[in-house]
Amino acid sequence: MGFAVTLISMSETEPLLASLELIASRTLAHYESNAVGFWDGTRDHDVTQNYAALLNAIGRSAPLRILDFGCGPGRDLVALRAAGHIPVGLDGCASFVTMAKVHSGCEVLHQSFFRIALADETFDGIFANASLFHVPQAVLPRVLRELFAALVPGGVLFCSNPRSFDTDTEGWQGGRYGSYLTIESWTHVIGAAGFVLERQFLRPTGKPTSQQPWLAMVWRKPSAS
Numbered sequence: 001m002g003f004a005v006t007l008i009s010m011s012e013t014e015p016l017l018a019s020l021e022l023i024a025s026r027t028l029a030h031y032e033s034n035a036v037g038f039w040d041g042t043r044d045h046d047v048t049q050n051y052a053a054l055l056n057a058i059g060r061s062a063p064l065r066i067l068d069f070g071c072g073p074g075r076d077l078v079a080l081r082a083a084g085h086i087p088v089g090l091d092g093c094a095s096f097v098t099m100a101k102v103h104s105g106c107e108v109l110h111q112s113f114f115r116i117a118l119a120d121e122t123f124d125g126i127f128a129n130a131s132l133f134h135v136p137q138a139v140l141p142r143v144l145r146e147l148f149a150a151l152v153p154g155g156v157l158f159c160s161n162p163r164s165f166d167t168d169t170e171g172w173q174g175g176r177y178g179s180y181l182t183i184e185s186w187t188h189v190i191g192a193a194g195f196v197l198e199r200q201f202l203r204p205t206g207k208p209t210s211q212q213p214w215l216a217m218v219w220r221k222p223s224a225s
């Protein structure tokens, strides 16, 4: 997934609250317009390293309750269910919700990242693969606090996002809105929501750092003391 494009800074866009619905609707319309092509292009991606990062950090046997945040058409729901877990998808793109249900047989919630409605302390783990970067920086703290609340104490958040190599930027990339943060900024904002960093790695593996645009991170919600 490429992202070497011209970005428009948030200061050049409309005020945040008025913009959120626009950001969601345009970004989701982009995915909607190419839903079948997205499935065809990503269904065979090897995501096993990311599954392992989440599941090893949880450190318990199946069945685990896992939220696939921004599940797309369901590749990872299929894999997690096949491993004996109880994954639940969440996505704002109606076609992806339908496809993910059909492909995986799992429960899939049709929700916007900006209007999350999840019960507290429901999930052992959250798998946010290539999804959190669609959240503008101004609402990222709120979204992260909502994900924090949805995890059981000791639960684990895995996220993988395209990173910025120099300064934080956000804006429109073609038809999608994205936030591209440095490693330091991702670390700061997720830590500020209460999570504790367990590990991080860059992808794709085996490349020089300069050719590793994907930042994978494993975070834990501390257990109640």
Ligand SMILES: C[S@@+](CC[C@H](N)C(=O)[O-])C[C@H]1O[C@@H](n2cnc3c(N)ncnc32)[C@H](O)[C@@H]1O
Pocket (backbone or CB within 6 Å): 023, 024, 027, 028, 031, 042, 069, 070, 071, 072, 073, 075, 090, 091, 092, 093, 096, 111, 112, 113, 114, 128, 129, 130, 131, 134
């Ligand atoms: C890059 S795709 C990743 C999909 C899947 N996790 C994967 O790894 O293939 C980003 C996903 O986030 C969803 N998404 C983007 N913005 C959203 C929003 N505001 N609310 C809900 N879902 C959103 C898209 O519909 C899409 O499924």
